[in-house]
Structures are given as C-alpha cells and as structure tokens.
Amino acid sequence: MTDQTPELQLRRGYLLAPGEGVIISSDLQLFVDRFTQFMDDTGLDLEDVVLSPLVAFPIPQAARGSDGKMLRWKGVNPAMFWHPLLWLPANIAYRVQLIEEPDGAPRVETNEEWLLRVTMQCVEAGLLDIEMGSWLDVLAFHGLDVNDERVQARIVLWCDGEEDAELDAIDLSPMFELFGPESDCAKNALLDHEKFQRAQWAQSADYLGRVCQDLAEDLAAGRDVNLTQETQRLGFLAAIGWLGGAVTDTGEPVDPQVQSLLHAANADEPAITLQEAIDFLMPLCAGVYQAHSEVLAQLAHEANELEAMVAAENRSAVTPDPGT
Incomplete structure (x- = not known):
C-alpha cells in the first residue's frame, strides 16, 4: 500500500443516511430509486448485480474467467472504483x-x-459504517484519488487487461480475515436469513397496501393520475418487494400472481386498469402481511429493547457517582 495522501477522505457517504439500517427496506420506492442511481453511477448491467429490498443497496456479483480468476469490471465507470463493493x-x-x-x-x-x-x-470488516452512513474509499485508502483523471484513465486500461502494479496490489482480504465464510458473522447471516426475509415480505406488504390505498383515494377524488404509469409501478414494486419466494397466510406463492399483473400492466395495450390492479393487490398484501407480520413485530421489539439498553448504558456512563 502506498503512503496515504493526507487530503484524501478515506470514507464517503453514498446512498445511505447516517444511522439508517441496511437490513429490511421500509420504502420500496426509495429502494428502487437508489438501485437506479447505483446502476446509473456505475454503468453496470442488470445481470452484473443482485438486488432485494432485504438489503438497502444492490451488490455487484463478480464473474469468473475461464482461468477461474475473478474478471475485472470492464466498462464500469472508473469514477466509482472508490466503492469497496467493486473490490x-x-x-x-x-x-x-x-x-x-x-x-x-x-x-x-x-x-x-x-x-x-x-x-x-462488509459491516463487520469496517467497509460500511452504518452509524455514519459511509463507505471506505478503497482508492483513497491506497493513496489514490479517484477524482484524478489520470487515475481514472489507469483504471480503464487496467479493466481492459493492462497491468498496473499499484491497482494489482489492492487487496481487501486482510480486512475480512476475521469475517470470512467460516466466521460467526457469516454463519449468523445464514441463521438470521429466514426471519429477516419474512420481515421484509411483511414490510413490503404494508408499504404496498398503503400505496394502493393512496391511489384508490386519488381515483375516488378524481385527482390527476397517470393510470398506465401507476399500474406498471404497482406491478414492479410488488415484484421487487416480494422477491425470494413470498407466500400468503394460506401458503400460496405470490410470484405467479405478481408476474401475471406485470405482464398485463406492461403489455403493448395494458390489459388491466389501475383500479383492477389495486383490487388485485390488496388481498395479496393482506395475506402476505398476515403470514409474516409477527416476525416483523418481533424484530421491531428486539430493536427497541436494544435501543433502550444502549440508552441506559449511556446514561449510566455520564451519571456521576454520588459517593465520589
């Protein structure tokens, strides 16, 4: 690693607000907007990323070459190579x-x-600081300024296959030494996956239900609504919100029904009206929420208990001992 340049900022705020949780997205439209921004900023193709509102941001998925080695991100905006998810x-x-x-x-x-x-x-390794809503600037950490056009030109050539000793030397593996695939962190992620996934389905159902109610009120009041656009948006938000195999309280899979809505809404001549889409989605929202809301409530209760415990510890730390 080269000597760090003092004026380089080692962390960058990006997409996330300080203190915002990164597991479970409460606002599906915000999630979609952030996904769109990430894709626009990076220039990645859709097949290059994995997304789910279970996590607040998409993550690029590296591909292997014929030699088994990880392929470089050819064609990606070099100005985004500060981001640790690309390294x-x-x-x-x-x-x-x-x-x-x-x-x-x-x-x-x-x-x-x-x-x-x-x-x-990434959180445990310090690449993502939830409290600050910031990410490690990998290039700054290695003494490189991503805003320097010369550095960006080097990145482009490197991604095209040219050698660059300084870029070749960038390796985040030491930061994950205690947080690899066999670590407690990774094992806990697998153990917690089901409850977080179910909580996200319930959260998505609640969000979609409120969106449907708002649109129904707009229609009833005769407000100006882009009918085709809103119908397509409902279908898209439902497809995103219930990724991962959501089911209703009767055990019925949601995805086939959502896909039929998407197909009808996005046909050359839409085969469903906005009111019909609302009527179609509302029972699904109720069924999914009924099936998974208990898990969501339990997670909220645990979060409140943890927040209260931390607050009590902070108060204890600043309260002087009367005996001193």
Whole structure:
C-alpha cells in the first residue's frame, strides 16, 4: 500500500443516511430509486448485480474467467472504483456451498442469503459504517484519488487487461480475515436469513397496501393520475418487494400472481386498469402481511429493547457517582 495522501477522505457517504439500517427496506420506492442511481453511477448491467429490498443497496456479483480468476469490471465507470463493493475478495464475492443437514446435499446460497451475508461481512470488516452512513474509499485508502483523471484513465486500461502494479496490489482480504465464510458473522447471516426475509415480505406488504390505498383515494377524488404509469409501478414494486419466494397466510406463492399483473400492466395495450390492479393487490398484501407480520413485530421489539439498553448504558456512563 502506498503512503496515504493526507487530503484524501478515506470514507464517503453514498446512498445511505447516517444511522439508517441496511437490513429490511421500509420504502420500496426509495429502494428502487437508489438501485437506479447505483446502476446509473456505475454503468453496470442488470445481470452484473443482485438486488432485494432485504438489503438497502444492490451488490455487484463478480464473474469468473475461464482461468477461474475473478474478471475485472470492464466498462464500469472508473469514477466509482472508490466503492469497496467493486473490490470484494473472491472468498467474499463468490457464492458458498451450504449444507443444512448432516447428510444433506450441498446447495449454493440464494440471492437473499448471499446479499445478507456479504452485507454483514462488509459491516463487520469496517467497509460500511452504518452509524455514519459511509463507505471506505478503497482508492483513497491506497493513496489514490479517484477524482484524478489520470487515475481514472489507469483504471480503464487496467479493466481492459493492462497491468498496473499499484491497482494489482489492492487487496481487501486482510480486512475480512476475521469475517470470512467460516466466521460467526457469516454463519449468523445464514441463521438470521429466514426471519429477516419474512420481515421484509411483511414490510413490503404494508408499504404496498398503503400505496394502493393512496391511489384508490386519488381515483375516488378524481385527482390527476397517470393510470398506465401507476399500474406498471404497482406491478414492479410488488415484484421487487416480494422477491425470494413470498407466500400468503394460506401458503400460496405470490410470484405467479405478481408476474401475471406485470405482464398485463406492461403489455403493448395494458390489459388491466389501475383500479383492477389495486383490487388485485390488496388481498395479496393482506395475506402476505398476515403470514409474516409477527416476525416483523418481533424484530421491531428486539430493536427497541436494544435501543433502550444502549440508552441506559449511556446514561449510566455520564451519571456521576454520588459517593465520589
């Protein structure tokens, strides 16, 4: 690593607000807007990223070359190479094999399991500071200024296959030494996945239900609404919000119904009206929420208890001892 340039800022705020949680998205439209910004900023293709509102941001998924080595991000905006998600080491970035039963066959992590694990590992390794809402600037950490056009030109050439000793030397593996695939962090992510996923489905159902109610009120009041656009938006938000295999309280899978809504809303001549889309979604929202809301409430209760405990500890730390 080169000597760090004093004027370089080692952390950057990006997409996240200070103190904002990164697990479970309460606002699906905000999640979609951030996803759109990330794609615009990076220039990544859709097949290059994995997304789910279970995690507040999309994560690029590195590909392997024919030699088994991780491919460089050719064509990605060089100005975004400060972001640590573009520098994840292979043992973090690649999916891992999971064996859930002693005699069970191995399987590969699902999208949601992978997103949750990588996010928790990034937090534990210090790449993402939730309290500050900031990310490590990897290039600044290695003494390089991503805003320097010469550095950006080097990144482009390096991604095209040219050698660059300084860029070749960037390796975040030491930061993950205690938080690799076999760490408690990674294991806890797998153990917690189901409850977080179910909580997200309930949160998405609540959000979609409120959006449907607002649109129904707009229609009833005769307010100006872009009917086609809002119908398509409802279908898209439902498809995003219930990724990962959401089911209703009767055990009915949601995805086939959401896909039929998307197809009808996005046909050359839409085959469903906005009111019909609202009427279609409201029972699904109720069924999904009924199935998973208890988990969401339990997580909220645990978060409140933890917040109260931390507040009590802080008060104790600043209260002088009367005996002193």
